[in-house]
Amino acid sequence: EEVIRRSQKMEAVGQLAGGIAHDFNNQLNVIVGYLDFLKDYLQGDHVARPWVDKALQSTERCVHLTRRLLDFARCGSEDVERVNLNTLVVGLSELIQRTLTPEIELKLQLEESLWPVQINPSMAEDALLNLVLNARDAMTAGGRLIVETSNVALGSTNADIYPQLVPGDYVVLSISDTGMGMSEEIRQQIFTPFFTTKAVGKGTGLGLAMVYSFIQQCDGDIHVYSEPGHGTTFRLYFPRMEGTGSKRSFPEGEFVPLPDGSGTILVVDDEPDLLKLAIGYLQSLGYQTLEAGNAAQALEVLRNHAEIELLFTDVVMPGGVDGYQLAQKAVAIRPDIKILLTSGHAGKVLTTDSLVQFSTKLLLKPYTKLQLAKRIAAALR
DSSP, X not given: OHHHHHHHHHHHHHHHHHHHHHHHHHHHHHHHHHHHHHHHHTTTOTTTHHHHHHHHHHHHHHHHHHHHHHHHHOOXXXXXXXXXXXXXXXXXXXXXXXXXXXXXXXXXXXOTTOOOEEEOHHHHHXXXXXXXXXXXXXXXXXXXEEEEEEEEEXXXXXXXXXXXXXXXXXXXXXXXXXXXXXXXXXXXXXTSTTOOOSOTTTOOSOHHHHHHHHHHHTTOEEXXXXXXXXXXXXXXXXXXXXXXXXXXXXXXXXOOOOOOOOSEEEEXXXXXXXXXXXXXXXXXXXXXXXXXXXXXXXXXXXXXXTTEEEEEEESOOSSSOOHHHHHHHHHHHOXXXXXXXXXXXXXXXXXXXXXXXXXXXXXXXXXXXXXXHHHHHHHHO
16 A cells, blocks of 8 residues: 555656646756856946856756756656666766765675666766766765666565566666665655755655656666665666566465475574564474574574574564674684675674674565575575
8 A cells, every 4th residue: 555655756756846847947947048148248247247157056956957857757667778777877887986985895795697678878877977966975984885687586475575576577776885774664654755864965755756656667666775884785676578488487376496405404583573474484394493583592592502503583673682703603603604695785884804704694574485495495505
């Protein structure tokens, strides 16, 4: 219901914004034209000429804002073409790097055999840059920005996690930062046109609304994961371009074979619902499970159960010890234990080699049963 309400609201606001922007743009055209005339007329007037220049600069900003309104109101998928998002990201990487402050590290994690998508490349670039700028502004003291691409196949069993997406193949573009994060209250409003948490004059409140509008035009979806003090991840799901392989990797109702499991896994998560979900997945795959709600409990369980083969832990947890640190402590107790971390975003900046070794063992939330099964099986090999 919330998704439907948001879509209807965005459509209504889009139509209103488009109508206003179109008429306003025509009037701006007249203003800019006559200011140009006035600029030429006052060529030798060193007092009045700077006033005209200032007026033109302000008018140009209005023109830019109006164009953004028109882009937001655009309801079609005009000028779409085959796009490799890896190529698009690499092409923008230099501009992105210049946009960031020196204290922010840019990291690209690109899937090697990325599927193509059919989208408007200019609008995709605008969407990526909007998200990059938001990430930059959230990292006032520096941090890490990770831009990631991946292929993902969604089946009918994923409908609860991805209600807006039909079963099939998707290309995911993720933008993660290690900034201040946001509260759930703010997260619920970020796609509302003209909503902004920035100071007056620092933001229009249209950037994320335009990103949302664009991804809807692409028949895709956008998911946001954020925790105050730990950063934010935006994931954009684009349908795989038709005619470049199977549109539906596992059709509706088709059985998807999952790797058989055996052995004992310690699952750690401070969110009871997510803990219950992970345990349900693992037990249905054939694994024995033990559980803990924080790092202290996990270490106690680990010391008392020598049969544990793998630690599956959330990264962001209360109590002063996060998932990376827990993994480090677990390996110190049991050097042979396998590690798999999970998080909704790329997370913290890792500054020591002892922690960096675990960063490659990360399963991003939300994950499907198939994704978890494959990663667990690979970790235990």
